[in-house]
Amino acid sequence: xxxxxxxxxxxxxxxxxxxxxxxxxxxxxxxxxxxxxxxxxxxxxxxxxxxxxxxxxxxxxxxxxxxxxxxxxxxxxxxxxxxxxxxxxxxxxxxxxxxxxxxxxxxxxxxxxxxxxxxxxxxxxxxxxxxxxxxxxxxxxxxxxxxxxxxxxxxxxxxxxxxxxxxxxxxxxxxxxxxxxxxxxxxxxxxxxxxxxxxxxxxxxxxxxxxxxxxxxxxxxxxxxxxxxxxxxxxxxxxxxxxxxxxxxxxxxxxxxxxxxxxxxxxxxxxxxxxxxxxxxxxxxxxxxxxxxxxxxxxxxxxxxxxx
Numbered sequence: 001x002x003x004x005x006x007x008x009x010x011x012x013x014x015x016x017x018x019x020x021x022x023x024x025x026x027x028x029x030x031x032x033x034x035x036x037x038x039x040x041x042x043x044x045x046x047x048x049x050x051x052x053x054x055x056x057x058x059x060x061x062x063x064x065x066x067x068x069x070x071x072x073x074x075x076x077x078x079x080x081x082x083x084x085x086x087x088x089x090x091x092x093x094x095x096x097x098x099x100x101x102x103x104x105x106x107x108x109x110x111x112x113x114x115x116x117x118x119x120x121x122x123x124x125x126x127x128x129x130x131x132x133x134x135x136x137x138x139x140x141x142x143x144x145x146x147x148x149x150x151x152x153x154x155x156x157x158x159x160x161x162x163x164x165x166x167x168x169x170x171x172x173x174x175x176x177x178x179x180x181x182x183x184x185x186x187x188x189x190x191x192x193x194x195x196x197x198x199x200x201x202x203x204x205x206x207x208x209x210x211x212x213x214x215x216x217x218x219x220x221x222x223x224x225x226x227x228x229x230x231x232x233x234x235x236x237x238x239x240x241x242x243x244x245x246x247x248x249x250x251x252x253x254x255x256x257x258x259x260x261x262x263x264x265x266x267x268x269x270x271x272x273x274x275x276x277x278x279x280x281x282x283x284x285x286x287x288x289x290x291x292x293x294x295x296x297x298x299x300x301x302x303x304x305x306x307x308x
Contacts, residue, residue, distance in 0.1 A: 032064040066090050087121055128278070133188070225251060
């Protein structure tokens with residue numbers, strides 16, 4: 001009995017000095033993270049995240065995460081101005097000095113616009129499958145539907161119907177839409193004109209890396225290079241067809257790997273198609289590749305380690 005009493009007394013003395021379980025801060029960045037969707041995008045569509053399961057997983061480990069909603073179809077500049085307003089609102093709400101922008105597809109030039117015109121508000125821009133040097137797929141579409149043609153008119157009406165559905169399910173009906181401006185912005189010619197005005201982070205050599213930092217803003221990018229990634233993913237069939245526009249050049253079904261480069265290129269050959277990069281369709285991605293959610297978590301930690 002005496003031995004037991006001594007043991008309990010010793011235990012009582014030891015337990016209080018054991019550290020409490022540490023709070024998970026793996027994704028806790030200095031500045032809030034703002035996720036920016038691409039063309040035909042949304043923050044949530046009928047309750048499903050565009051960046052599927054990404055915001056909650058980042059928040060679970062300490063990140064402040066906001067999901068922007070800009071026009072589903074419009075020019076980079078128009079979407080950029082909408083994003084700038086939301087960035088300013090986020091900064092006012094949080095008291096933070098800057099934000100980390102992570103943009104998918106057209107969300108990349110949208111984010112780059114904000115970083116270019118207001119670098120004082122942006123700590124970093126990360127491009128995920130970004131349309132940074134144009135899309136040959138957009139070039140093909142523009143070739144099939146040249147300005148003023150009947151095919152352009154038909155394609156525009158079909159796109160308007162799709163955008164109306166997106167607005168219905170996402171609450172974005174108050175935003176201006178211009179599908180032809182969006183198409184022109186994504187062509188190689190349109191992107192070249194945009195890059196001439198807003199060159200920050202862009203490589204000077206074809207398929208090279210861009211500067212890691214410009215005007216105090218850090219630049220990163222990653223992308224996929226596979227159209228078929230999961231037998232059960234309905235988007236794979238579509239991207240298997242659109243990938244033909246790239247004539248064998250590595251691509252994710254919408255953007256070539258080289259055209260996605262911006263700043264520090266983390267990797268440009270993940271086994272992911274254009275939607276896998278945001279963990280769609282509902283998480284049906286390649287089971288033999290790193291999970292997309294894990295990639296966002298790793299990148300948030302990368303930003304944390306960089307003091308961002």
